[in-house]
Amino acid sequence: MSDLKELKKIEKFSDQCMKCGFCSFFCPVYQEEKMEPSVARGKNYLIKQVLQGKQEFTEEMGDIIGKCLLCKRCAANCPSKTQIDRVVVGARAQMVKDKGLGFIKNFAFRKVMANKKAFGRYVKLAKAFQWMLPKTEGKIRHLPDFIKALGAGRNIPALAPVFFHDQMKPLYKTQDGQKPKMRVGFFMGCATDFIYPDLGFKLIDFLTKRGVEVVVPEDQNCCGAAIYFSGDLETGRILADKNIKAFKDLNVDYIVTACGTCSSTLKDYQKYLPDTEDQQKRYEEFEKKIKDSTEFVIDVMKVPLEDFKLRKEFEGKTATWHDPCHLVRYQNIKDQPRAILKALKGLKYVEMPNADLCCGMGGSFSVYHYDLTKKIAAKKMDGIKATGADIVVTACPGCMINLIDNVLQNKMTQKVYHFLELVE
Ligand code: SF4
Ligand code: SF4
Numbered sequence: 357m358s359d360l361k362e363l364k365k366i367e368k369f370s371d372q373c374m375k376c377g378f379c380s381f382f383c384p385v386y387q388e389e390k391m392e393p394s395v396a397r398g399k400n401y402l403i404k405q406v407l408q409g410k411q412e413f414t415e416e417m418g419d420i421i422g423k424c425l426l427c428k429r430c431a432a433n434c435p436s437k438t439q440i441d442r443v444v445v446g447a448r449a450q451m452v453k454d455k456g457l458g459f460i461k462n463f464a465f466r467k468v469m470a471n472k473k474a475f476g477r478y479v480k481l482a483k484a485f486q487w488m489l490p491k492t493e494g495k496i497r498h499l500p501d502f503i504k505a506l507g508a509g510r511n512i513p514a515l516a517p518v519f520f521h522d523q524m525k526p527l528y529k530t531q532d533g534q535k536p537k538m539r540v541g542f543f544m545g546c547a548t549d550f551i552y553p554d555l556g557f558k559l560i561d562f563l564t565k566r567g568v569e570v571v572v573p574e575d576q577n578c579c580g581a582a583i584y585f586s587g588d589l590e591t592g593r594i595l596a597d598k599n600i601k602a603f604k605d606l607n608v609d610y611i612v613t614a615c616g617t618c619s620s621t622l623k624d625y626q627k628y629l630p631d632t633e634d635q636q637k638r639y640e641e642f643e644k645k646i647k648d649s650t651e652f653v654i655d656v657m658k659v660p661l662e663d664f665k666l667r668k669e670f671e672g673k674t675a676t677w678h679d680p681c682h683l684v685r686y687q688n689i690k691d692q693p694r695a696i697l698k699a700l701k702g703l704k705y706v707e708m709p710n711a712d713l714c715c716g717m718g719g720s721f722s723v724y725h726y727d728l729t730k731k732i733a734a735k736k737m738d739g740i741k742a743t744g745a746d747i748v749v750t751a752c753p754g755c756m757i758n759l760i761d762n763v764l765q766n767k768m769t770q771k772v773y774h775f776l777e778l779v780e
Pocket of ligand 2: 425
């Protein structure tokens, strides 16, 4: 018999729901499926039934709880401010506690992703075989139908020829050789490390050019987003502790990352993971140091807007901004990137309708529900088309991967970039 420990932790959030159904207008999954279990109210109801001993955690219930992007559109628009993300993560944690992770997730999360060296070895192995996949366009690969687990017909980015951690230095001094104004740690994150290492070097170049010294600890790990959002809080805590330790004695003012999901995940260790008061305290301390690249350059460094210069290859282009859920709703970051894009001379900025609509990625959601991901992304694509923009700019490598896939699936001409790729 389950002790329902994880569910009891989130009961107070679940109690906030007054069943108004307002969330149904905002939930991307409900908008496609039009079924009550798809939306926050329905999920919350089922979880309450379990808490009251009226419902078992069946396999079907696991599927319902799994079918959530954790995009927080429901929470952001809920009159009761119900934190459905915490309810869903708590329910997933209870499922993991009662039923285990299953072979694939157990292997991926605990044996591979929880250990940076092992993770690097497995990704290198995958890189050795990626020549077998056809190239679709540039660095994008079109997954053949036989790789069903990743979604038939999906376009995925090629792994970088050399990973970030294999070419980085532990310390980057200021470029003018002067005493640094600030010293920051760089958190690379898996996508920057294995797919987009240039993003890491572009951020380091931007910072060191402007008097910030950057230190990159080698023993940092995956942020743990896919792991703890899937309910594996135990491995999430292992990664949190490893990352806190990696940056602990570096004497840095802040820890900066180029990935919106990583910055949000590192900040939110204190929300989703603590099991003890000591963990709560340590995760809260860690949160204070974390900054997303977009907020760091605007809010902390206070780089004057006229100091952002557009790279030559983007001159004359029209750009639009896609709000990653992990920036706009998890961190309330929306004005900073827009201010940068609007300030870039030579670039025309057009606001996208529904810019804050989830792209449909949702981490492992897109692996298990790829058809739904494509339907949700189709609305994002309509928004992009309506702008007439040549380029879509964002600040989360996860969104970039999904946007690129869907732009190609829809035979659109737009290119997708991280804001760091646009600026000098
Ligand atoms: S989660 Fe919020 S918006 Fe949805 S039914 Fe409950 S109170 Fe209403
Ligand atoms: S987090 Fe997003 S997908 Fe999940 S219930 Fe809320 S609106 Fe729907």
